[in-house]
Amino acid sequence: MIKILANDGLHPAGLRLLQQAGYQVDLERVPQEKLPEVLPDYDVIIVRSATKVREDLIARCPRLKIIARAGVGLDNIDVAFAERQGIAVVNTPGASAVSVAELAFGHMFALARYLHLSNRLMPAEGRTNFKALKKQFSSGMELRGRTLGVIGFGKIGLEVVRMGLALGMNVLAVDLRVEEVQVDLRIYDTNNVSLSVQVCTLPFEEVIRQADFISLHVPAQGNGKALIGKEEIAKMKEGVILINTARGGLIDEEALLDALNSGKVRGAGLDVFEGEPRPKQELLEHPRVSVSPHIGASTGEAQANIGQMLAEQIIKRLAGVS
Ligand code: NAD
Secondary structure, eight states: OOEEEETTOOOHHHHHHHHHTTOEEEOSOOOGGGHHHHGGGOSEEEEOSSSOBOHHHHHTOTTOOEEEESSSOOTTBOHHHHHHTTOEEEOOTTTTHHHHHHHHHHHHHHHHTTHHHHHHHHHHHTTTSHHHHHHHTOOOOOSTTOEEEEEOOSHHHHHHHHHHHHTTOEEEEEOSSOOEEEEEEEOTTOSSOEEEEEEEBOOHHHHHHHOSEEEEOOOOOTTSOOSBOHHHHHHSOTTEEEEEOSOTTSBOHHHHHHHHHHTSEEEEEESOOTTTTSOOHHHHTOTTEEEOSSOTTOSHHHHHHHHHHHHHHHHHHHHHHO
16 A cells, blocks of 8 residues: 655645545654654655655655645755656645735735834824824835746746736736746636737846845855845835745845844845844844744635645656656
8 A cells, every 4th residue: 555654734625535536644753863763664755845755764665656845935855866766856846826825916015004013012102092093004005016036937926916917006027937928917817808918038136226126036055145235225216115925035135134223224025044043133023123923824725725735746646657
């Protein structure tokens, strides 16, 4: 019987499909140091980002056929080594795209209306200092009509572009590979109302100079250099709002703190940080920063999509190899 270890959990939607296919799925978490003893009994391991599947572990598991990552990034798996051993590595690109895009807008709306700060101050001062807080948060802004720079026009970037267009923003996209995309705007629950907009990408410099909001949707850059540092920030508009729901390190955090302190950057929405899981305290408590603890894909919908997409790939591949 095929045995699957879902070491970092699996959504019931995926679990059901695997069990219906007749596989044994074990959900009990095996500590990392015990995996070399336990994993050799399994055909498949499913992980999120917590479990590391490194070369030395893979080498001890000749029965292993698939390493499945519930999510996108494969930093915790030695992919090239696994593939050389004939083990397939699968992941779920796109499954959380809408959730991450909505979180990016959550931060944009929060910063545009000071909700992040209002939520911090109102519980303590709302009864005694209401009028002063009302004044403090009185210079909000609308998103409609503003220019949104979307850096990275892949799966998540596309959803951000779609949402920005639907809100009436002037959306400018940047990508190293993508030149143009026909973006369909979906009107809820209607079959016959649709709108399709052609979006062409523009040079990075042009977009960062023009944008009121800049949202990052690229992978970690291999060269270790931040995509947005002091030089790039200097080229941006006074009072720009920056959003990073992609990867910590894409924005140089020291340069960002300087720009937040000077007011050059009006606000930053951060879901990801350098040095996770211990982000800089100065960023966490900065009054111009809206923060969340890397929860881009943490919705019921995204997790169900991820579980289902993984299960379908595992079933298909096992049908081919077993
Ligand atoms: P994707 O591969 O579909 O798209 C990334 C795009 O970025 C590609 O089109 C690529 O050509 C482009 N790109 C790469 N480097 C670039 C550069 N320097 N300049 C311009 N374009 C560049 O990826 P995706 O699924 O859209 O994911 C985007 C990011 O979101 C990734 O970093 C991913 O790890 C992150 N992510 C975060 C969460 C979260 O929980 N916050 C969840 C899922 C994904």
